[in-house]
Amino acid sequence: PVRDAQGRSYATGKRKNAIARVWVKPGSGKITVNGQDADAYFKRPVLMMVIRQPFTVANVVDNFDIVATVVGGGLSGQAGAVRHGI
Structure with a gap:
């Protein structure tokens, strides 16, 4: 992945009507x-599970920090958009 001067990788994720801009960098989770x-932001535990799925599957839980900006849709679509961005 391409990284900027601060060591972050950038991606865009979309789900339903939600669009997420996601920056991933090595960190503490x-x-x-x-x-x-x-x-x-995502008050329901199931939505946090959706966001953490890529890390669980790759077995790298708590190895990366995520900063996301999400617009549009509801909370479920936004969580899915963040997951796709990751």
Whole structure:
């Protein structure tokens, strides 16, 4: 993957009417969505599970920090868009 000067990789994810811009960088597993902690933004545990699925499948849980900006759709579509961006 291509990385910028800060060591981040960028991708766009889409699901339903939601569009997510996602930056991934090596870190401790912190996930931020629209300036908030992901647990506060996606209040349902199942939505957090959706976001963490790519890390679980790749067996790299807590190895990367995620910063995402999401617009459009509902929370379920937004969680799916972030997952696709990851």
